[in-house]
Amino acid sequence: MNFEYSDKVKDLIARVTEFMDLYVYPVEAEMHKQVELDPWSTPPLMEDLKAKAKAQGLWNLFLPLSYGKYSAGLTNLEYAPLAEIMGKVLWAPEVFNCAAPDTGNMEVLAKYGNETQKKQWLEPLLEGNIRSAFAMTEPDVASSDATNIELSIVRDGDEYVINGRKFYISGACRKQCEIMIVMGKTDPENSNRYIQQSQVLVPMKTPGVTVVRPMKVFGYDDAPEGHAEVVFDNVRVPVDNIIMGEGKGFEIAQGRLGPGRIHHCMRSIGAAQRALDLMCKRVSERIVFGQPMIKQQSIREDIAKSACQIEQARLMTLKAAQKMDTEGNKAAKDLIAMIKIVAPSMALDVIDRAIQCHGAAGVGQDTFLAHAWAAQRSLRLADGPDQVHMMQLGRDLVKKVAG
Numbered sequence: 078m079n080f081e082y083s084d085k086v087k088d089l090i091a092r093v094t095e096f097m098d099l100y101v102y103p104v105e106a107e108m109h110k111q112v113e114l115d116p117w118s119t120p121p122l123m124e125d126l127k128a129k130a131k132a133q134g135l136w137n138l139f140l141p142l143s144y145g146k147y148s149a150g151l152t153n154l155e156y157a158p159l160a161e162i163m164g165k166v167l168w169a170p171e172v173f174n175c176a177a178p179d180t181g182n183m184e185v186l187a188k189y190g191n192e193t194q195k196k197q198w199l200e201p202l203l204e205g206n207i208r209s210a211f212a213m214t215e216p217d218v219a220s221s222d223a224t225n226i227e228l229s230i231v232r233d234g235d236e237y238v239i240n241g242r243k244f245y246i247s248g249a250c251r252k253q254c255e256i257m258i259v260m261g262k263t264d265p266e267n268s269n270r271y272i273q274q275s276q277v278l279v280p281m282k283t284p285g286v287t288v289v290r291p292m293k294v295f296g297y298d299d300a301p302e303g304h305a306e307v308v309f310d311n312v313r314v315p316v317d318n319i320i321m322g323e324g325k326g327f328e329i330a331q332g333r334l335g336p337g338r339i340h341h342c343m344r345s346i347g348a349a350q351r352a353l354d355l356m357c358k359r360v361s362e363r364i365v366f367g368q369p370m371i372k373q374q375s376i377r378e379d380i381a382k383s384a385c386q387i388e389q390a391r392l393m394t395l396k397a398a399q400k401m402d403t404e405g406n407k408a409a410k411d412l413i414a415m416i417k418i419v420a421p422s423m424a425l426d427v428i429d430r431a432i433q434c435h436g437a438a439g440v441g442q443d444t445f446l447a448h449a450w451a452a453q454r455s456l457r458l459a460d461g462p463d464q465v466h467m468m469q470l471g472r473d474l475v476k477k478v479a480g
């Protein structure tokens with residue numbers, strides 16, 4: 078394995094770092110103020126930053142080479158250090174049009190959408206002109222098992238009629254969110270539970286779609302993105318809005334998750350690294366019992382353990398990314414599961430230590446730590462709870478050895 082970056086990637090790392098230093102970190106407080114004023118709209122500051130990033134060619138870096146004309150030309154391995162830098166500020170990935178759930182939705186449309194769907198939805202998403210959501214989880218069933226999904230999609234002539242309730246649908250609260258990819262069942266009685274599901278494009282403004290409320294994450298509403306509870310009450314869309322065809326929902330969901338999961342992990346590493354950097358600064362400045370905190374052995378251990386954990390996770394992420402690039406997402410399945418199990422918990426450990434070093438300030442609003450902790454804790458659920466990855470990984474590893 079060779080994780081030495083090419084000159085092209087070194088240049089991008091320098092440019093994304095400089096962009097963050099010049100334009101993102103200095104406006105973190107201002108961004109929060111703008112969000113508070115109008116929680117469910119894209120803040121004007123975000124639009125300014127997007128325009129700057131786009132003008133500098135720091136745009137859509139996430140889309141791997143295999144997506145042809147839509148790709149910015151980077152492999153997963155090359156994108157990893159860039160996503161890590163963006164992950165240091167929760168809202169920064171959007172500045173570069175590299176934020177979930179849009180990234181996953183763009184990948185789905187690029188890979189599985191037809192030409193009309195691409196024109197109508199992928200192109201404005203790639204331009205950053207609209208936002209999107211992916212609606213799978215339902216409050217009434219254990220949604221970590223996609224075969225449980227109950228939302229019904231029934232064909233009626235040239236239309237599908239959709240009924241059901243979803244929650245924690247990231248992005249759907251935002252006024253600029255125009256399209257949802259909705260997972261439901263077109264064939265609930267099929268004896269094969271993996272072809273009961275389909276994915277359908279539902280414009281947010283379709284009659285019968287209601288955003289009931291923003292769900293919270295440890296008290297955070299994560300505006301302007303938010304995580305919506307959404308009701309579908311006799312929602313009608315043309316049959317052409319189906320992606321790939323009936324019964325393909327599960328297959329598309331599987332195809333979407335590999336890249337999305339590893340992108341989350343890259344950003345988790347960035348969040349952990351920023352927490353460690355803050356911790357280092359704090360312990361060298363703060364005097365406890367007559368000397369800087371760093372003079373204490375336990376603090377040095379916290380710093381050392383955090384650095385070890387971050388580097389382990391980083392290397393594992395790079396290995397998974399490289400395998401995706403060289404052998405495909407399916408071949409990298411085990412490594413992606415491993416890093417999805419490891420990275421958010423690692424980030425939680427590191428952020429928790431950083432919180433402790435910061436005392437009360439660590440749980441407050443003056444550092445990014447508390448919100449970062451909440452986001453990383455959610456990631457142990459979102460895109461599949463840890464236990465589901467472990468269940469599948471354990472099963473597959475044993476199969477390889479014992480047949």
Ligand SMILES: Cc1cc2nc3c(=O)[nH]c(=O)nc-3n(C[C@H](O)[C@H](O)[C@H](O)COP(=O)(O)OP(=O)(O)OC[C@H]3O[C@@H](n4cnc5c(N)ncnc54)[C@H](O)[C@@H]3O)c2cc1C
Pocket residue numbers: 178211212213214215218219220221222244245246247248294304455456458459460461462463464465468
């Ligand atoms: C901040 C946030 C954003 C999200 N964004 C989206 C989104 O945009 N779109 C969307 O569709 N969903 C989204 N989700 C939902 C998320 O994907 C689901 O919460 C997740 O898939 C788990 O489904 P569930 O909540 O129904 O939990 P359940 O399926 O009810 O599982 C509950 C718990 O059961 C345990 N469990 C499950 N299986 C096993 C097992 N095999 N062995 C042992 N224990 C097990 C796990 O501890 C699991 O956490 C988001 C969630 C959060 C918190």
